[in-house]
Amino acid sequence: MRKPVIAGNWKLFKTKNEALALIEELAPLVSGVSNVEIVVAPVFTVLPTLPAALAGTGISLAAQDVFWEEEGAFTGEVSPRMLLDAGASHVIIGHSERRQYFGETEETVNKKVKAALKGALVPIMCIGETLEAREAGDTFKVLERQLRGGLEGLTATQFAPVIIAYEPVWAIGTGKVASDDQAQEAHAFIRSVVTELFGKPAAEKVRILYGGSVKPENAKGLMSRPDIDGALVGGASLKGSSFASIVRYGE
Numbered sequence: 001m002r003k004p005v006i007a008g009n010w011k012l013f014k015t016k017n018e019a020l021a022l023i024e025e026l027a028p029l030v031s032g033v034s035n036v037e038i039v040v041a042p043v044f045t046v047l048p049t050l051p052a053a054l055a056g057t058g059i060s061l062a063a064q065d066v067f068w069e070e071e072g073a074f075t076g077e078v079s080p081r082m083l084l085d086a087g088a089s090h091v092i093i094g095h096s097e098r099r100q101y102f103g104e105t106e107e108t109v110n111k112k113v114k115a116a117l118k119g120a121l122v123p124i125m126c127i128g129e130t131l132e133a134r135e136a137g138d139t140f141k142v143l144e145r146q147l148r149g150g151l152e153g154l155t156a157t158q159f160a161p162v163i164i165a166y167e168p169v170w171a172i173g174t175g176k177v178a179s180d181d182q183a184q185e186a187h188a189f190i191r192s193v194v195t196e197l198f199g200k201p202a203a204e205k206v207r208i209l210y211g212g213s214v215k216p217e218n219a220k221g222l223m224s225r226p227d228i229d230g231a232l233v234g235g236a237s238l239k240g241s242s243f244a245s246i247v248r249y250g251e
């Protein structure tokens, strides 16, 4: 049985005080939830502010990106060791916005996943096709390329902590959620590729999250599908009430 993960990606929103206010609203609304792992991902500058506020809430802290070197002359970058130092336990890697606007490639995603694992952070590796690729019938081809590229060189043991997030680019921030069937089909395909890469036990264990316009209204339907093990939530994670409703999708 895979424990679901509901992660909130706050993207480029929330200053320190805004983040603290959000946690103050969210924490009581999710208190007592033990059947779901809850993660929030603020901007780098807010990370060190949150561990004290999150203590005892059961909510984990993620960064939205990481660099692959430990230290050195790499202006503007943040290493796994520094994220741990700031209180993060997870890190989002390869989000489509980073692929689209910041030149993230399969190769850089792969370096970051390896560095995160080496640094004892849980990578949440994002993959997903564009509308163009879907309309051209290339969805599976793109997903397979991103999976094989991002996970290249890992053993099954090294892969074990990795969480995968399937986020169709056309569903992100657009209000156009993938249908339960479309999401399930992609998730089942992703699990089949993981089986090829790392074997059946690894594929049965890996959590595959869906992301793209997840809201309280559609979370339950998506989560009821056999290969959907959680959600990576953008817009709806910015309000405590809507994020808590998604966390409590099963109630």
Ligand SMILES: O=C[C@H](O)COP(=O)(O)O
Pocket (backbone or CB within 6 Å): 009, 095, 167, 171, 172, 173, 174, 175, 211, 212, 213, 214, 232, 233, 234, 235, 236
């Ligand atoms: O990382 C989260 C995704 O990009 C989804 O964003 P969204 O829920 O605002 O569509």
